[in-house]
Amino acid sequence: MRFEGSTDYVATPDLMLAVNAAITLQRPLLVKGEPGTGKTMLAETVAAALGLPLLQWHIKSTTKAQQGLYEYDAVSRLRDSQLGGEHGSRVHDIANYIVKGVLWQAFSAETPTVILIDEVDKADIEFPNDLLRELDRMEFYVYETRELVKARHRPIVFITSNNEKELPDAFLRRCFFHYIKFPDKETMQSIIDVHYPGLKKTLIREALEVFFELREIPGLKKKPSTSELLDWLKLLVAEDIPPEALRAKDQKAAIPPLHGALLKNEQDVHLFERLMFMARQNR
Ligand SMILES: Nc1ncnc2c1ncn2[C@@H]1O[C@H](COP(=O)(O)OP(=O)(O)O)[C@@H](O)[C@H]1O
Numbered sequence: 001m002r003f004e005g006s007t008d009y010v011a012t013p014d015l016m017l018a019v020n021a022a023i024t025l026q027r028p029l030l031v032k033g034e035p036g037t038g039k040t041m042l043a044e045t046v047a048a049a050l051g052l053p054l055l056q057w058h059i060k061s062t063t064k065a066q067q068g069l070y071e072y073d074a075v076s077r078l079r080d081s082q083l084g085g086e087h088g089s090r091v092h093d094i095a096n097y098i099v100k101g102v103l104w105q106a107f108s109a110e111t112p113t114v115i116l117i118d119e120v121d122k123a124d125i126e127f128p129n130d131l132l133r134e135l136d137r138m139e140f141y142v143y144e145t146r147e148l149v150k151a152r153h154r155p156i157v158f159i160t161s162n163n164e165k166e167l168p169d170a171f172l173r174r175c176f177f178h179y180i181k182f183p184d185k186e187t188m189q190s191i192i193d194v195h196y197p198g199l200k201k202t203l204i205r206e207a208l209e210v211f212f213e214l215r216e217i218p219g220l221k222k223k224p225s226t227s228e229l230l231d232w233l234k235l236l237v238a239e240d241i242p243p244e245a246l247r248a249k250d251q252k253a254a255i256p257p258l259h260g261a262l263l264k265n266e267q268d269v270h271l272f273e274r275l276m277f278m279a280r281q282n283r
Pocket residue numbers: 008009010011033034035036037038039040041042160191194226227230
C-alpha cells in the first residue's frame with residue numbers, strides 16, 4: 001500500500017515520503033504544522049486515495065483515551081431496568097450498553113481502515129500516554145464483558161497536533177513524525193490551482209504578494225494560513241475586486257479589501273494599518 005498523491009490535495013514529496021514511511025513501519029504518523037496547513041485533510045486524502053474507510057476522532061479538552069475504545073452507558077441501563085418489559089430483558093446482557101469507540105470500530109472492521117486522531121494536543125497530557133498500549137499492541141480488554149478485542153487489520157493511524165502542548169517522549173518514540181512546513185509561493189500556487197482552477201493569474205499573483213507580505217509582519221498575533229488565503233481569494237472573486245486594488249503601491253489602498261478573511265483580531269489590523277501608513281510616508 002502506497003500513497004502516490006491525489007488530484008485534490010497538494011502533497012509535497014517529503015510529505016508523501018513520510019506517509020509511506022509510517023505505513024511501512026506500521027506506526028502512527030504524527031503530523032504537526034500551523035493550523036490550516038492541511039493536516040486534517042491529509043488523513044482524508046490518504047484514506048480516499050487508498051480506498052479505505054476513514055474513522056475520525058476529533059479530540060476536545062475533555063476527551064479521554066477510554067472513549068476511543070468504548071464507553072459503558074450506565075444511564076441507559078438504569079433507565080431500561082426501571083422501564084421493565086421489553087427494555088428490562090436487555091438489562092441482563094451488559095454488552096447491550098457498551099458503545100464502541102473509534103479504535104474498536106477500526107479493530108473490528110472487515111477491511112483495513114484509516115484512523116484520524118485529530119488535534120491530540122487539545123486533550124490533557126495523560127491522553128497520549130493512555131493510548132500507547134492500544135496503538136502499539138492493537139488490542140485491548142473490555143472488563144465489563146471480559147472480552148479481548150484484537151485488531152483484525154492494523155489500521156493506518158494519523159495523529160495531528162497544532163503544537164499547543166508538548167507530547168510525552170514515550171508517545172513520540174512510537175510515532176513517525178512529519179512537520180508540514182508552511183507552503184512556499186510555488187506550492188501555494190498549486191494549492192490555489194487545485195481549489196480554483198482558471199482563476200486570473202494576475203489576481204493570484206497580487207493576492208499572493210499581499211498574503212506573504214502580511215505573514216512577514218513582525219509581531220503579528222495570528223498569521224493567516226492556507227485556508228484563510230483560499231477564503232480571501234473566493235471573496236475577491238465573488239466581489240469582483242480587480243487585481244490592481246490589492247497593490248500596496250496604490251495610494252488609495254490603505255489595507256487590502258476584505259482583510260477580515262486574513263486578519264482575525266484588531267491589534268493585527270491596527271499594526272498593518274500603521275505599517276501601510278509609514279510605508280506611504282516614506283515614499
Ligand atoms: N496541501 C493542500 N492541498 C489542498 N488544499 C489544502 C492544502 N493545505 C490546506 N488546504 C486547504 O486548507 C484547508 C484547511 O486544511 P486543514 O486540513 O483543515 O488544516 P489543519 O488541519 O492543518 O488545520 C483545507 O480544507 C483545504 O481547503
